[in-house]
Amino acid sequence: MKGSNPGEFEELILLTVASLYDEAYGVAIQDELKLAGRSVALSTIHVALFRLERKGWVESRFDGATKQRGGRRKHLYRVTASGQRVLKQAKKTREKLWESIPKAAFRFN
Amino acid sequence: MNEPNHINPPSWIERLLKFLLDEEVAESVVGDITEKFRKRAQQGNRRKATFLYVVEGLGLLRLIGQSKCQRQTNPSTFIGMIRNYSIVAFRNLKRERLYSVMNVSGMAIGIACFIVICCYIRFELSYDRYHVSHDRIYRIASEFDERGERVKSARTNPQVFNALHEGAAGIENVIRILPLSGIVSTDGVNKFRENNFCFADSTFFSTFSFQLIDGFLDHALHAPLSVVLTEYAARRYFGSTDIVGRQLTFEDEEKSYTFNVTGVIHDFLRNSHFRTEFIASFSSLKLMPFFKDEDYPPLYVYVQTNKETLPESVSDIILTTISKSGIELPEFFRASNPTYFVQPLDDIHLHSNLNSEWEVNTEYIYIQAFAALGLFILFIACINFINLATAQAEKRGREIGVRKVLGGLKDQLTIQFLTETFVYVLIAFALACGIAELSLRFFLADILGNELSLLSLVNIPSILIAIGFILVITFLAGIYPSLYLSQLMPIAALKGLPVKSGRDYLRHGLVSFQIVISCMLITATIVILKQVEYFKTSDLGFQKENIVSISLSDRHAQKNYIVLSEKLSQESAVISTGLSHTLPGRTNFYRWPVKPKGADETESRFIKTLGVDEGFVRTYNLSLIKGRDFSRDIPSDQTEAFIINEAAAEMFGWQQAVGQELELTVYIGGRQVREGTVIGLVKDFHFESLYQRVDPLILFINKHPYYAENLSVRMRPGELSTNIERIRAIWNNFHPERPMEYTFIDQDLDRLYQSETRLSKILSVISIIAVSISGLGLFSLSSYSASRRAREMSIRKIFGASSLRLLTLQYRLYVALVLIANAISIPICVQGLSQWLDSIPYRISLDAPIFVSTLIGSMVVTLLVITFHTLRVAVANPVTMIRNE
Structure with a gap:
């Protein structure tokens, strides 16, 4: 069924949320992705997070206000069990495919 | 972390987001961008931080309709809805090609016309505003007695x-x-x-x-x-x-x-x-x-x-x-009782019409008239849209029905149709900008008297105005059709039943209103064109053709004019020459005191005078009713003879003017009193513009160099340029140091009516546009009603009605509409135009043929436009029509 596998960008976001654990919110995710070499607009991240949440792969809460944010709470995300499952599934699929690549395929000269 | 409290991002973004987004979502995203803003601001560049804050804030509007609690439901978001509406609008645009083309083009022409008028008005309003301190600059103007009148002048002593x-x-x-x-x-x-x-x-x-x-x-x-x-x-x-x-x-x-x-x-x-x-x-x-x-x-x-x-x-x-x-003040000036007044620089161009202005200013009323015309055209275009859109009801009925049955709300449908209108208006506006720019550049430059361009308007305020304008037009044109369409009963709409016919009153009313405006414009155009034509062709009491007037611009020419005059008279192309102080069509006729000889000083009146030589009357072909012309052979003519016009004779109350004696006080290098006899009476001739009645006028011989300013030359009809060249050769011989300066009397006189000529041209263009837009409206209305009555017509035909009979049956409605429209427009026109005409002493009469021709014209155009559709229904085979059901 369409939607049961994450898209490339969705996967990225999921991974970032997982790696940030409990500190995953808009700006943090954006910064993390930037470190990983990908700049993304804030709104894009939020839209993706909403979608992930609708699919049930992440869950969210509002918490963690700081002075820097003018006392506003963060929208914090955490990966759910089913999120973990799809991530693992995706990883496995990829690894399998990597393994099945013959060495000759990447020999360019 | 020390927080710099004074750095705050613009608050409107937050308000906007809070208004449009889910509350908690808004809080968190505003927090996000605030955090980024602070970080950037601390790094230094506050401007850049603010800018990025706004950009990101606006980007977050993508989240409209998203909320945490909505995650379970299917997201039928507002954005998605609008997107769907736009798609449907474009599909409709493509499917109903004729309808769309007419709708968009009518609207585009209307808007283009409006834009052009706005540009023109904006230009007129912009006079002198480019001076940095324009609002602190004033001109001092004066008012004083001159030649027996109180005059206001832009100049001051x-x-x-x-x-x-x-x-x-x-x-x-x-x-x-x-x-x-x-x-x-x-x-x-x-x-x-x-x-x-x-x-x-x-x-x-x-x-x-x-x-x-x-x-x-x-x-x-x-x-x-x-x-x-x-x-x-x-x-x-x-x-x-x-x-x-x-x-x-x-x-x-x-x-x-x-x-x-x-x-x-x-x-x-x-x-x-x-x-x-x-x-x-x-x-x-x-x-x-x-x-x-x-x-x-x-x-x-x-x-x-x-x-x-x-x-x-x-x-x-x-x-x-x-x-x-x-x-x-010098003695002579104190005697004229001068007073002064102050004019703000900003008001000079539109609100000042004094003597000796730098150049002719624009009358403010023209600006108002143009604004009214622009709005009229815009209204006509909106009406068109309303008519076309409601006429579509039948075709859209099914869609509306389905939407309603599937749970579409009335408000949603209203928004849908408003969106559609918006799409149309947007396309029309883009087209209109193109049309307006082209016409401003290529066609209107000479009518408007200067070149304007839309390109100078590409800046933020005018773009905002344009967006506002598009929204207003969308609302004006779209609100009625969308309310109307969204109101349809789903069952009736699905069945394709005819919409209640009571609605047609509105549609017919609107079409009549279009015809009323068109008729008014046509009538006004005809009247102004006729009046201008009348100005230019009416008998002025003298022959204005083939006269060239050479201006004697320096003392040498003025003192020796007689030499030039004699040389010119020997030239075969020249019939005669005449000297005068000023020329017909100019305003600087001296008013000097005149009284019957021996009469009391109190009886003396200021009368316009014209100093001439013996050739003037002949050169201008003035018609002498009684008496004789000035003659070189009678020495007393030089100082003791006058020729007066009928108006002067009437003013003195003389039945027999020739032979009467007058005393004229002139100021020719000092005060002189000339006592003399009236030797001739000329028919009144229009020595001023036709806006003025012919005033009493006295001609007398005055060859004093100071007053010898113009030498008029009557040429034989024929090749004008060769004649001028011959005259120029004589001039160059006479006065080699100076170029010859000359004007043609007939052109000079035509120039008196320049603003009317311009007005008539602009009105013609505007009425053509109004007529064509209304034509489009009628065309679509006829298409609509023809298709609605198709079944009725077929049944009538089956029962034996002829095609002609069916045609007249359909025409009846439109004939009635045109008649009603004319009945409304005629009184308004009579009222307005007679007010204008009454201010002109020499005018055309506002007679029946003008209105009859408007009536016939509008009738013919209307019937021609609707014939296409009505005829189609009238001659069609009834079987095909009925089988369609």
């Missing part, structure tokens, strides 16, 4: 300057500007007459804002004999703008003066109430013997006030300063 210059609180600068006419040359060989060689005080450039190309404006007008040129003049005389320090000569009637060029400025903008190419230092005038005692003629005086001076008090300050200063 120079003593006013002295009064203000000595200092008044609140005044920063006072400037005199005196335009003179003279011969300008750079090399002494190529000489040109410049009529607007201005002398201005040294603060000219600190009051008015001009862009400098070369030189120092601060000192440019300090030294005597310095002059600043515009770029155009610099190129014309020197071929370059790099001319500071070079010299040019200005030659008046007596002497020649050498001026140093001290600066070059950009040309005066078209929207300046005065324009010149030369500005020389006022101090130069002291070197001219003519003005040696600072005895300047009336000139223009401008005042620049301090920033602190309140606009309301300017007039008081200036007027009290003048009255307190106790300036000494």
Whole structure:
């Protein structure tokens, strides 16, 4: 069924949320992705997070206000069990495919 | 972390997001961007941080409709809805091609017309606003008795300057500007007459804002004999703008003066109430013997006030300063009871129509009239849209029904149709901009008298205005159809049942309204065209064709005019020549006191006079009713003979004018009283424009050089240019140093009616546009009603009605509409146009043929336009129509 596998960008976001654990919110995710070499607009991240949440792969809460944010709470995300499952599934699929690549395929000269 | 509290992002973003987004989501995303903003701001660049904050904030509007609790439901978001509506709108646009093309083009033409008018009005309103301190500049104008009348003049006597210059609180600068006419040359060989060689005080450039190309404006007008040129003049005389320090000569009637060029400025903008190419230092005038005692003629005086001076008090300050200063006016001027008044610079172009203005200003009423016309056209276009859109109801019925059955709400449908309207208006607006730009560039430049472009309007405020305009039009044109369509009963709409017919009243009313406006415009155009034609062709009492008038521009020519006149008379192309002080169509006829001989001083009246020589009456072909023309052979004619016109005879109450004796007081190099006899009576001739009744006029012989200004030459009909060349050859022989300056009398006279001619041209264009837009409206209305009545017509046909009968049956409605529209428009036209015509003494009558032709014209156009569809239904095979059901 369409939607049961994450898209490339969705996967990225999921991974970032997982790696940030409990500190995953808009700006943090954006910064993390930037470190990983990908700049993304804030709104894009939020839209993706909403979608992930609708699919049930992440869950969210509002918490963690700081002075820097003018006392506003963060929208914090955490990966759910089913999120973990799809991530693992995706990883496995990829690894399998990597393994099945013959060495000759990447020999360019 | 020390938080710099004073750095805060713009708060409207937060308000916007909070308004549009889910509450908690809004809080968190605003928190996000605030966090980023603070971080960036601390790194240094606050501007950039603010900018990025706004950009990101606006980007977050993508989240409209997303909320945490909504995650379970299917997201039928607002954005998605609008997107769907737009898609449906475009599909409709493509499917109903004819309908769309007509709808969009009608709207586009209407909007284009409106844009053009707006551009024109904006241009007219922009006069003189480019001066940095335009709101602090005022002109002092005067009012005084002249030639027996009280006149208002844009010029003021120079003593006013002295009064203000000595200092008044609140005044920063006072400037005199005196335009003179003279011969300008750079090399002494190529000489040109410049009529607007201005002398201005040294603060000219600190009051008015001009862009400098070369030189120092601060000192440019300090030294005597310095002059600043515009770029155009610099190129014309020197071929370059790099001319500071070079010299040019200005030659008046007596002497020649050498001026140093001290600066070059950009040309005066078209929207300046005065324009010149030369500005020389006022101090130069002291070197001219003519003005040696600072005895300047009336000139223009401008005042620049301090920033602190309140606009309301300017007039008081200036007027009290003048009255307190106790300036000494020359005797003759004090006798004319001068008073002064103050005009803000901003008002001069549209609200001032005085004597001796720099150039003819625009009447404010024209601006209002144009604004009204623009709105009319826009209304017609909106009406068109309403008609076309509601006529579509039937075709859209199914879609509406389905949407409603599936749970579409009325409001949603309303928004859908408004979105559709928006799409149409958007396309129309884009087209309109193109049409407007093209027409401004290529067609309207000569009608409007100047070149405008939309490109100068590409800036943020006007784009915002444009967006607002599009929304307003969308609302005006779309609100009724969308309410109407969204109201349809789903069952009836699904079945394709005819919509209630009561609605047609509105549609018919709107179409009638379009026809009313079109008829009014057509009638007004016809009347103005006829009146202009009447002005130009009516019998003026003299022959204006084939007369060229040579202006005797200096003393040499004036003193020796008789030599020129005799030489010209020998030329075969010339019939006769006549000298006169002024010319028909001009306004400077002297009014001098006249009374019957021996009558009491109290009976003397000021009457317009014209000094002529013996050839004048012959040259202009004035028709003598009684008596004789002036004659060279009768010496007493030189001082003791008058020819008067009928109006003068009537004023004196003379049945038998010839032989009566008059006393005329003239001021020809001093006061003289001429006693003499009336030797001839001429038929009234229009020596002024047809806006004025023929005034009493006395012709007398006056060859004094000061008054010998114009030599009119009647030529034989034939090749005009060769005739002129022959005359020019004679002139060059007579006075080689001066170029021949001449005008054609008939062209001069036509120019009196220039603004009416322009108005008639503009009105013609606008009425053509109105008619074509209304035509589109009628076309679509007829298509709609023809398809609605198709079944009825088929049944009638089956029962034996002929095609012709069916056609007339359908025509009946439109004939009624046109008749009603005319019945409404005629009284309005009569009212408005007769008001205009009544102000003109020599006018066409507002008679039936004008209205009948409008009626017939509108009827013919209407029937032609609707015939396409009605005929289709009338001749169709009834079977195909009924089978369609």
